[in-house]
Amino acid sequence: MTEFEIIDKYLKKLGHFKNNKFLSKDSFIGIGDDGAVLPLAGNEETVVSTDTMVEGTHFLAESDPSSVGQKLLSVNVSDIAAMGAEPVCFTLNLTLYEYNHLWLTNFCEGLSKIAVENNCPLVGGDITKGKKGGSKVLSVTILGLTVNNKVLRRDSLNVGDDIWISGDLGEVSTALSLNKYSEKLNFPRPRLELARKIRNFASSAIDISDGLSTELAHMLFASSKKQNRNFCIEIYFDAFENCLSPWMRVWLKGRVSNFDLCKIASASGDEYELCFSASKRERNLIKKLSEKLKMPLTLIGEVFENSDSYRFKESVSSSGVVWLKSKGEVLPRNNIPESGYLHFFNNS
Amino acid sequence: MTEFEIIDKYLKKLGHFKNNKFLSKDSFIGIGDDGAVLPLAGNEETVVSTDTMVEGTHFLAESDPSSVGQKLLSVNVSDIAAMGAEPVCFTLNLTLYEYNHLWLTNFCEGLSKIAVENNCPLVGGDITKGKKGGSKVLSVTILGLTVNNKVLRRDSLNVGDDIWISGDLGEVSTALSLNKYSEKLNFPRPRLELARKIRNFASSAIDISDGLSTELAHMLFASSKKQNRNFCIEIYFDAFENCLSPWMRVWLKGRVSNFDLCKIASASGDEYELCFSASKRERNLIKKLSEKLKMPLTLIGEVFENSDSYRFKESVSSSGVVWLKSKGEVLPRNNIPESGYLHFFNNS
Numbered sequence: 001m002t003e004f005e006i007i008d009k010y011l012k013k014l015g016h017f018k019n020n021k022f023l024s025k026d027s028f029i030g031i032g033d034d035g036a037v038l039p040l041a042g043n044e045e046t047v048v049s050t051d052t053m054v055e056g057t058h059f060l061a062e063s064d065p066s067s068v069g070q071k072l073l074s075v076n077v078s079d080i081a082a083m084g085a086e087p088v089c090f091t092l093n094l095t096l097y098e099y100n101h102l103w104l105t106n107f108c109e110g111l112s113k114i115a116v117e118n119n120c121p122l123v124g125g126d127i128t129k130g131k132k133g134g135s136k137v138l139s140v141t142i143l144g145l146t147v148n149n150k151v152l153r154r155d156s157l158n159v160g161d162d163i164w165i166s167g168d169l170g171e172v173s174t175a176l177s178l179n180k181y182s183e184k185l186n187f188p189r190p191r192l193e194l195a196r197k198i199r200n201f202a203s204s205a206i207d208i209s210d211g212l213s214t215e216l217a218h219m220l221f222a223s224s225k226k227q228n229r230n231f232c233i234e235i236y237f238d239a240f241e242n243c244l245s246p247w248m249r250v251w252l253k254g255r256v257s258n259f260d261l262c263k264i265a266s267a268s269g270d271e272y273e274l275c276f277s278a279s280k281r282e283r284n285l286i287k288k289l290s291e292k293l294k295m296p297l298t299l300i301g302e303v304f305e306n307s308d309s310y311r312f313k314e315s316v317s318s319s320g321v322v323w324l325k326s327k328g329e330v331l332p333r334n335n336i337p338e339s340g341y342l343h344f345f346n347n348s
Numbered sequence: 349m350t351e352f353e354i355i356d357k358y359l360k361k362l363g364h365f366k367n368n369k370f371l372s373k374d375s376f377i378g379i380g381d382d383g384a385v386l387p388l389a390g391n392e393e394t395v396v397s398t399d400t401m402v403e404g405t406h407f408l409a410e411s412d413p414s415s416v417g418q419k420l421l422s423v424n425v426s427d428i429a430a431m432g433a434e435p436v437c438f439t440l441n442l443t444l445y446e447y448n449h450l451w452l453t454n455f456c457e458g459l460s461k462i463a464v465e466n467n468c469p470l471v472g473g474d475i476t477k478g479k480k481g482g483s484k485v486l487s488v489t490i491l492g493l494t495v496n497n498k499v500l501r502r503d504s505l506n507v508g509d510d511i512w513i514s515g516d517l518g519e520v521s522t523a524l525s526l527n528k529y530s531e532k533l534n535f536p537r538p539r540l541e542l543a544r545k546i547r548n549f550a551s552s553a554i555d556i557s558d559g560l561s562t563e564l565a566h567m568l569f570a571s572s573k574k575q576n577r578n579f580c581i582e583i584y585f586d587a588f589e590n591c592l593s594p595w596m597r598v599w600l601k602g603r604v605s606n607f608d609l610c611k612i613a614s615a616s617g618d619e620y621e622l623c624f625s626a627s628k629r630e631r632n633l634i635k636k637l638s639e640k641l642k643m644p645l646t647l648i649g650e651v652f653e654n655s656d657s658y659r660f661k662e663s664v665s666s667s668g669v670v671w672l673k674s675k676g677e678v679l680p681r682n683n684i685p686e687s688g689y690l691h692f693f694n695n696s
Contacts, residue, residue: 027393032570033502034430034555035397035492041390045375049383050439050472050489056479082382091398093441093487124398126487131404134482139441139474141398141489144383154381207382222380 001099003127007031010108011092014115014122022088022145023121036123038089040145047144047151049079055135065103067186068138069110075209076142077118078190078272082207084152084199085144087118087192092125095137118192152195152205152276155222157231161203161277163301164286165240166191169212169273170248170265178251188272194297197289198276205276211269217319219277224320232306232316237262238326243298277303349447351475355379358456359440362463362470370436370493371469384471386437388493395492395499397427403483413451415534416486417458423557424490425466426538426620430555432500432547433492435466435540440473443485466540500543500553500624503570505579509551509625511649512634513588514539517560517621518596518613526599536620542645545637546624553624559617565667567625572668580654580664585610586674591646625651 015030017023022040023030029037040046051072055061059068073090080087092111115121120142130137175182191207198205204223206215216233224231237259244261252261278286283299290297304310304322312322315330323331363378365371370388371378377385388394399420403409407416421438428435440459463469468490478485523530539555546553552571554563564581572579585607592609600609626634631647638645652658652670660670663678671679 027497027499029499029501034427035395035433035490037431037494037499038394038396040388040394041392043389046386046388046394046491047383048386048439048472048489048491050441050474052441052443052474052476052487054443054476054478057477079382083385085383091396091489093398093400093489095400095402095485124396126398126400128400128402128485129405130402130485131483135479137443137476137478137485139400139487141396141439141441142383143394143396146385149375151375151377151385153377 006099006104006127010104011122011125014108014112017119017121020088020119020121030121030123031125036089036091038123038143040088043149045146045149045151047080047083047085047146048141049076049083050139050141051075051079052137052139054137064186065106066110069107069112070114070187072138072140073111073114073120074188074190075272076140077114077120077192078188078207078209080142080144081190081192081195082152082205082274083144084150084195084205085146087120087142087144089121089123090115090140090142092122093139094125094127095130096127097130097132097134097136147199150199152199152202154204154206154219155226156204157219157223157277157303158203158279159231159303159305160280161303162280162283162299163233163235163303164276164278165212165243165273165298165300166194167271167273167296168243168245169208169271170261170268171245172270173264173268174245174248174251180247180251182247185270188270190272191274193293194274194289194295197293198274198278201282201285202276202278205274208271208273208275209269211267212275213266213319213321214269215275216321219275220320230306232304232310232320232322233301234304234312234322234324235266235301236324236327237331239298240266240300243296243300354447354452354475358452359470359473362456362460365467365469368436368467368469378469378471379473384437384439386471386491388436391497393494393497393499395428395431395433395494396489397424397431398487398489399423399427400485400487402485412534413454414458417455417460418462418535420486420488421459421462421468422536422538423620424488425462425468425540426536426555426557428490428492429538429540429543430500430553430622431492432498432543432553433494435468435490435492437469437471438463438488438490440470441487442473442475443478444475445478445480445482445484495547498547500547500550502552502554502567503574504552505567505571505625505651506551506627507579507651507653508628509651510628510631510647511581511583511651512624512626513560513591513621513646513648514542514643515619515621516591516593516644517556517619518609518616519593520618521612521616522593522596522599528595528599530595533618536618538620539622541641542622542637542643545641546622546626549630549633550624550626553622556619556621556623557617560614560623561667561669562617563623564669567623568668578654580652580658580668580670581649582652582660582670582672583614583649584672584675585679587646588614588648591644591648
């Protein structure tokens with residue numbers, strides 16, 4: 001089985017799409033040339049993002065290959081959603097150490113499901129052979145386009161903005177620690193519908209891949225640097241409690257306090273919820289949106305300027321987050337949840 | 349060392365560029381958000397290509413990391429060149445099993461050299477950890493843009509076109525077999541300057557990554573399918589002899605016949621020369637181009653229709669190539685060079 005045969009047998013069918021206004025033009029070239037030619041010309045910005053999944057790190061050799069395929073494309077769609085853009089097409093890099101028909105069939109079936117759902121076809125890629133006994137390494141690079149040039153950046157927090165979270169948090173890390181089956185861990189749903197609505201009014205957005213506390217730190221770092229101001233974000237645990245995962249609550253019932261559940265939830269990565277900031281003026285709109293999309297949207301905090309006169313200056317963590325029990329009550333500094341999931345190279 | 353620290357320490361500097369008319373706009377976002385935002389809007393087509401290099405397959409753990417970095421980006425630039433487009437920017441996926449400061453420094457220095465040469469900055473990526481004792485897996489996805497919407501496809505051969513080869517062939521596979529040091533193997537030079545000239549008149553082009561005989565087969569397959577005709581290509585060994593690598597000749601002097609050198613050269617992959625087709629009218633222009641670029645451009649064959657009346661019908665190989673000693677003399681079918689390098693999965 002050569003790479004060309006694998007492309008023909010498993011991957012070519014991922015190149016199909018319907019009514020994709022960019023790729024339907026005559027000049028489009030998909031899989032099969034030195035490069036894909038994408039007639040994206042127009043007034044919109046191109047958005048590109050890429051994510052890798054490694055066997056043994058992000059999934060197991062015995063993981064359901066359909067789930068692996070779905071997740072690989074979904075996490076990339078989530079990045080495009082978090083930028084407020086629309087997915088257009090993707091490329092795929094597969095490093096495999098053996099030819100396994102069943103694995104490839106199911107992996108491609110999973111990939112195809114998400115590709116079809118998002119009308120986001122495969123346009124190119126590379127298949128390489130890794131060494132025997134090695135790990136599969138799977139990368140997707142996704143291309144998207146903005147709509148009316150709207151982009152949801154992470155560096156555009158404003159003082160006084162509310163901080164919102166979609167869905168719930170905590171299921172994924174709890175499922176991993178307790179070895180529970182989790183739909184959300186295996187089949188994350190990118191929040192593309194939500195992104196389509198909030199891109200018209202949100203000031204900033206990020207998807208929660210590394211854990212809320214890390215994503216807040218990213219937004220703060222980027223916004224402070226970009227705007228040459230010193231931002232901080234207050235997060236209120238009494239509000240944050242409302243977006244704790246019901247599954248996490250069930251699995252950990254009677255074993256940890258609500259407060260500790262919040263700490264677990266704020267560090268839980270791979271959740272693919274959206275965290276976004278918006279003006280207080282938008283609260284009613286967001287409430288209606290939550291009902292319309294049948295999706296919890298929870299107001300968990302607020303953006304401040306970390307100036308000399310800031311009331312909780314002593315409680316600002318190194319990342320710029322201020323963890324409060326409630327709007328008026330600080331947490332002791334030795335009891336704050338920092339930080340989310342990171343790929344550590346421990347020999348450093 | 350976390351992935352964010354690695355990005356800051358080694359990769360951020362690869363995001364620099366000068367006078368890139370697309371990325372210089374205010375709306376550009378490079379490394380650091382959920383996705384890069386590329387203001388490519390305009391009338392040109394976007395071209396995307398991707399290539400992976402795996403430790404143990406494409407390079408060795410002890411290979412010069414600077415060479416690995418240069419090659420990783422160069423082979424992608426070569427794909428953009430083979431499409432007749434201009435490189436704009438790239439994303440990077442690194443799967444590493446340990447933190448190695450010296451390797452990362454030199455790898456990024458190599459990557460940076462090619463990025464700067466081509467004014468093609470890094471705009472995003474993903475760093476992941478593979479398992480201890482595994483192989484490094486390195487992928488680049490490159491984005492390019494057409495100029496005046498010209499694209500060098502592989503599926504546009506015309507009957508009567510000449511087949512041309514840039515540079516020389518055979519050095520790479522010979523260096524690999526004999527364990528010789530080869531500049532071309534370690535530091536391939538994408539033929540971007542040549543591509544800029546030929547995109548105005550060539551009918552088809554492909555870069556030689558898998559070996560000439562395989563690339564010819566690709567052009568034939570794609571062109572026959574696209575145009576619903578049955579093409580074949582005659583390659584003349586007496587002409588092809590003119591583009592045998594001087595290094596291969598030195599290394600194999602007295603050990604193999606000229607004819608066998610041709611067979612080795614036609615199967616040698618990773619050469620990154622361009623193979624292109626052009627009308628006979630362009631011969632003078634191409635001769636002048638060769639002088640101007642100080643680069644051999646060799647006419648090695650011609651495109652025919654493989655019809656019932658085709659004179660060498662009996663000698664057409666399964667891929668559609670007709671290997672001839674000279675314009676009038678066929679080779680015995682058991683003595684033809686098929687085919688180039690393929691990634692085989694031998695357990696299939």
